[in-house]
Amino acid sequence: MTLDLTPLHPRFGVEVKDFDLRGMTPERFAPVRAAFEEHSVLLFRNQSFEAEDHLTLARLFGPIEDRNADERPKGEAFKIPEVSNVREDGTVTQEMDLHTLNLKANMLWHCDSTFLPVPALTNILVARVVTAAGGATELASTRAGWADMPEELKAQIRGRGVTHRYSHSRAKISPELAQLPMFHKWPDQLWRAVWTNPVNGREALYLASHACAVTGLDDEAAEKLIESLLDYVTQPRYVLSHTWNVGDVLVWDQRAVLHRATPWNYDEPRKLTSICTSVTDADGLPEMKVSA
Numbered sequence: 001m002t003l004d005l006t007p008l009h010p011r012f013g014v015e016v017k018d019f020d021l022r023g024m025t026p027e028r029f030a031p032v033r034a035a036f037e038e039h040s041v042l043l044f045r046n047q048s049f050e051a052e053d054h055l056t057l058a059r060l061f062g063p064i065e066d067r068n069a070d071e072r073p074k075g076e077a078f079k080i081p082e083v084s085n086v087r088e089d090g091t092v093t094q095e096m097d098l099h100t101l102n103l104k105a106n107m108l109w110h111c112d113s114t115f116l117p118v119p120a121l122t123n124i125l126v127a128r129v130v131t132a133a134g135g136a137t138e139l140a141s142t143r144a145g146w147a148d149m150p151e152e153l154k155a156q157i158r159g160r161g162v163t164h165r166y167s168h169s170r171a172k173i174s175p176e177l178a179q180l181p182m183f184h185k186w187p188d189q190l191w192r193a194v195w196t197n198p199v200n201g202r203e204a205l206y207l208a209s210h211a212c213a214v215t216g217l218d219d220e221a222a223e224k225l226i227e228s229l230l231d232y233v234t235q236p237r238y239v240l241s242h243t244w245n246v247g248d249v250l251v252w253d254q255r256a257v258l259h260r261a262t263p264w265n266y267d268e269p270r271k272l273t274s275i276c277t278s279v280t281d282a283d284g285l286p287e288m289k290v291s292a
Contacts, residue, residue, distance in 0.1 A: 001031050003032070004018055009041075011144040011238065012039055012144055012240070012256075013042075013043070014039045021044055022053045029060040036061075036251065037197065037253075038200070040253040040256045041139055041250070041251070041253070042250070042251045043250055044248070045245065045248055046247045047249045048247070054080060058275040062121050062277040062278055064277055064278075065116070065278050067081075067116075070185075081274050082128075082271055082273055082274070083106070083270075083274050084270060085103060085269065086269045086270075092267065093266075098174070102173075104263075105169055105170050105177070105209070106260065108169055108209035109259070109260050110169060110259065111258055111259070112276050114206075115166040116278075117189065118285070119191070121254060121276075121277050121278060121279040122252060122276065123259075123274055123275070124249065124277070126272060127249075128271040128273055130245060131268045132268065134262055135261065136243045137250065137259055138239055138260050138261075139258070140259070141204075142256055145205060145233025146203055146205045147202075147203075149229075157214070157229060158193070159193075160193050161192055161193065161215040161290035162190070162215075163188050163214075163215075164188065164191065164211055165188050165189075168211070170183050191206060192289075192290060193205065194206060195284060195288060204255060204256035211226050234258060241262075255284065
């Protein structure tokens with residue numbers, strides 16, 4: 001099967017045209033996975049994408065990430081997470097509610113789940129309710145940014161490990177938010193700063209808003225270096241912005257792409273459903289672990 005691909009950005013990202021994601025099979029998935037490895041970001045428009053379709057596609061990428069497995073009553077099924085300001089009664093959370101503040105933390109450049117013992121390979125995000133303006137998702141290619149980065153800057157991080165902590169990113173938004181138990185469920189995780197794609201050998205900087213320390217550097221030096229690296233790879237020439245329409249499905253490679261949300265009128269409802277899948281050994285996980 002040959003996919004009809006249209007570039008979204010000169011360096012990364014493609015729209016896959018006229019492709020129905022319902023009823024995915026391993027055979028139909030193979031070219032999708034190949035495009036994912038090559039282009040890092042895939043956009044599918046106008047999908048009639050139900051929960052079971054979402055789950056089927058996610059399982060083809062890898063194990064489904066379940067952050068609430070330890071909290072769910074025995075026998076209760078996994079529920080697809082929502083990125084939303086909509087309460088169960090249909091009202092929306094206020095701008096300074098802790099829930100909304102947590103959504104604002106997603107407006108920091110990050111890749112998902114770097115704070116977990118097994119980080120995310122991809123996020124499959126589906127637009128369910130969109131706003132009249134704002135609420136876009138921006139993506140930055142850390143593969144392209146790393147390829148262009150001056151060697152002097154690369155040399156400061158190459159070979160080092162980076163510590164990731166969930167509460168670290170939330171503290172940038174609100175100290176009260178960062179104190180919630182959900183942001184302290186996992187110990188700090190230490191990953192190499194550069195992820196090499198095992199399929200094509202391409203390197204990408206692996207950082208996130210959760211990054212809080214760098215091996216061999218004191219706190220001040222680490223903070224400055226992390227900021228400099230993120231500033232470089234999130235320059236406009238490495239960024240694409242996606243404005244959502246209902247039925248859009250966006251898939252990206254967490255090993256090679258940072259993302260963030262953009263603000264919207266918080267009186268308006270916004271709902272995306274999101275499934276992250278976890279990396280496996282085949283995705284380069286063993287090489288990312290830092291020996292003690």
